[in-house]
Amino acid sequence: MIKPICPWIQPIYSENYEQQKFLEIIFFRKLFLHNKFLWSLSYPFHIGVYLFILWSILHIISVHLMHLEIEAIFYAAVSLILFFGSLLLLYRLFTSLEESINLVIILSITTLGILAEGFLLFIFHLIIFSFLLFIFLTKLSHFLLFFGKVKKSFKVNFEKWNAPHIRYDR
Amino acid sequence: MIDEYRAVDEEIPNFELKKLFDREANWLAVPLEVSLKYCTNCKTCDKACHIYLSSKKEIYKPTYRAKILKKLKKQNKNSNLIELAYRCNLCMRCKLFCPLSLENGLIAREIRKFFSQEFGIAPKALHEGTVKQLNTGYHTGLSVDGFKNIVKFMEEDIAERFGIEVKIPVDKKRAEILLINNAGDFFSRIECIESFVVIFEKAGLDWTLSSKGDAVNYGLWYDDFQYLRIVERHLEIARELDVEKIVVGECGHAHKALIPVESEIKRESYLPLLWKLVKELELDPEKNNFPVTLHDPCNIVRKLGIVEPQRKILKKVCSKFIEMNPNGIYNYCCGGGGGLAVIDSMRDFRIKVSTKMKFEQIMNALKNFPKKYVCAPCSNCKRVISEISEEIVCVGVVDLVANALIFD
Ligand code: SF4
Ligand code: SF4
Numbered sequence: 397m398i399k400p401i402c403p404w405i406q407p408i409y410s411e412n413y414e415q416q417k418f419l420e421i422i423f424f425r426k427l428f429l430h431n432k433f434l435w436s437l438s439y440p441f442h443i444g445v446y447l448f449i450l451w452s453i454l455h456i457i458s459v460h461l462m463h464l465e466i467e468a469i470f471y472a473a474v475s476l477i478l479f480f481g482s483l484l485l486l487y488r489l490f491t492s493l494e495e496s497i498n499l500v501i502i503l504s505i506t507t508l509g510i511l512a513e514g515f516l517l518f519i520f521h522l523i524i525f526s527f528l529l530f531i532f533l534t535k536l537s538h539f540l541l542f543f544g545k546v547k548k549s550f551k552v553n554f555e556k557w558n559a560p561h562i563r564y565d566r
Numbered sequence: 567m568i569d570e571y572r573a574v575d576e577e578i579p580n581f582e583l584k585k586l587f588d589r590e591a592n593w594l595a596v597p598l599e600v601s602l603k604y605c606t607n608c609k610t611c612d613k614a615c616h617i618y619l620s621s622k623k624e625i626y627k628p629t630y631r632a633k634i635l636k637k638l639k640k641q642n643k644n645s646n647l648i649e650l651a652y653r654c655n656l657c658m659r660c661k662l663f664c665p666l667s668l669e670n671g672l673i674a675r676e677i678r679k680f681f682s683q684e685f686g687i688a689p690k691a692l693h694e695g696t697v698k699q700l701n702t703g704y705h706t707g708l709s710v711d712g713f714k715n716i717v718k719f720m721e722e723d724i725a726e727r728f729g730i731e732v733k734i735p736v737d738k739k740r741a742e743i744l745l746i747n748n749a750g751d752f753f754s755r756i757e758c759i760e761s762f763v764v765i766f767e768k769a770g771l772d773w774t775l776s777s778k779g780d781a782v783n784y785g786l787w788y789d790d791f792q793y794l795r796i797v798e799r800h801l802e803i804a805r806e807l808d809v810e811k812i813v814v815g816e817c818g819h820a821h822k823a824l825i826p827v828e829s830e831i832k833r834e835s836y837l838p839l840l841w842k843l844v845k846e847l848e849l850d851p852e853k854n855n856f857p858v859t860l861h862d863p864c865n866i867v868r869k870l871g872i873v874e875p876q877r878k879i880l881k882k883v884c885s886k887f888i889e890m891n892p893n894g895i896y897n898y899c900c901g902g903g904g905g906l907a908v909i910d911s912m913r914d915f916r917i918k919v920s921t922k923m924k925f926e927q928i929m930n931a932l933k934n935f936p937k938k939y940v941c942a943p944c945s946n947c948k949r950v951i952s953e954i955s956e957e958i959v960c961v962g963v964v965d966l967v968a969n970a971l972i973f974d
Binding site: 426427553554556 | 666
């Protein structure tokens with residue numbers, strides 16, 4: 397009996413699939429190669445998100461590696477990047493409502509974050525973090541695609557389809 | 567009506583798309599859903615699709631089908647959906663460009679599948695092709711006697727063209743290689759099969775043809791059931807003859823249909839094998855002293871990753887090999903992919919829309935030469951490319967190798 401593997405869902409040929417996936421996540425390779433305009437708008441935003449996640453992880457494991465002031469400066473810098481990044485991406489208000497709403501929320505929180513200090517800053521940090529968790533549930537969770545594995549082998553279900561040839565006996 | 571072309575002529579009944587997204591019924595429901603859900607509308611794929619690039623029509627955008635499909639997820643009657651699905655070559659260039667590797671080609675293919683598996687609605691050329699193939703072994707309906715006559719003709723023709731006597735092995739048991747080809751080649755490009763015969767005999771391979779069936783599998787483009795039935799049939803032929811492996815000849819979609827499947831029978835493309843032979847055989851590249859460019863069939867190159875062997879072969883057997891641009895995995899589809907090559911009613915679409923980018927590419931690569939020799943290692947590509955213009959002469963990789971052979 398054959399074990400069919402879907403001929404459609406294999407990854408497209410590339411010499412170094414894993415390495416290219418890495419380049420995709422870190423540098424947005426395909427966007428850079430084929431859509432430079434959008435790359436220049438979306439890359440700053442994503443770098444902001446990456447830095448923010450890194451920062452949050454450090455917070456969660458309570459590693460106060462740096463002096464509190466340095467930390468505040470770093471946080472302000474990350475917020476600024478996120479702020480301008482989302483501002484840049486906002487041109488997409490014209491193309492997708494769902495994403496735009498997410499962006500506007502990030503934008504407003506980071507704006508407040510930039511203005512905040514001390515304890516307030518910590519609170520804003522938490523708000524952004526929980527918001528990031530929330531948007532993982534929306535379309536913005538597209539990053540998950542890089543980690544998903546597609547089931548390759550399949551079975552066809554004769555019972556479920558109705559066309560005459562499905563049951564015809566050759 | 568979305569445009570002036572027609573791929574199917576049946577009346578479309580009311581339909582509910584639920585089944586397409588039901589994981590029990592459709593084993594491709596997950597990638598389909600993912601591709602619909604996560605598209606960020608970045609439009610990078612627009613720049614990849616030759617059909618959109620050559621027409622600039624909104625309805626030919628890779629993401630347009632997804633948009634309509636999302637709207638129609640509930641009950642609807644929309645005869646345009648199936649037509650839209652046949653405005654795509656399933657070439658997957660959009661997937662290569664998409665930052666998230668989303669499958670707009672697969673969406674088109676799944677829409678085709680839905681209508682075929684649910685209502686039996688598909689272009690006649692495709693469905694009749696699979697039915698004939700399951701009945702006779704050949705999508706053209708060729709009989710065993712007809713096949714044997716063609717083999718006899720080939721032996722005579724080879725004696726005339728190459729001046730050598732050969733006995734073509736047919737249905738030989740326990741051979742090392744079973745060579746399967748596109749049946750279309752037996753009718754319209756017999757020289758391609760003859761080239762295989764000449765090369766294999768010259769190299770002294772232990773091989774055979776089968777009278778029981780050809781390599782074609784139209785099911786790949788529109789129906790899982792027909793696809794699987796034909797795959798099973800191909801493997802059955804190999805089991806009956808007890809061969810060591812199947813070598814798929816110059817037919818792109820047959821590569822894609824048969825090679826990725828898991829089975830105890832080994833299957834491989836003819837290109838790496840040919841490269842191995844070319845290294846051993848005595849050849850004279852001056853026999854092919856005309857400028858020739860190489861077309862990369864999507865199924866063999868982008869979808870299976872066989873990129874280098876054909877280039878190495880051409881560099882060895884042609885004295886003036888010129889690459890077209892873009893090439894390799896970035897190639898443009900010939901315009902006949904996904905079954906469009908064999909649907910006669912889509913001829914105008916091919917000429918006016920889908921082959922345009924390929925035509926430009928060929929003209930750019932060979933602009934200084936009156937005759938445009940294009941080497942296309944796929945039967946359907948050859949058919950479509952030679953249809954584009956009279957200036958173009960389409961040949962296969964095997965033809966060039968056979969032509970360069972030195973006989974004592
Ligand atoms: S698979 Fe090819 S023809 Fe179809 S939408 Fe994508 S790029 Fe265009
Ligand atoms: S490239 Fe991918 S994400 Fe961008 S619009 Fe096309 S399918 Fe959607």
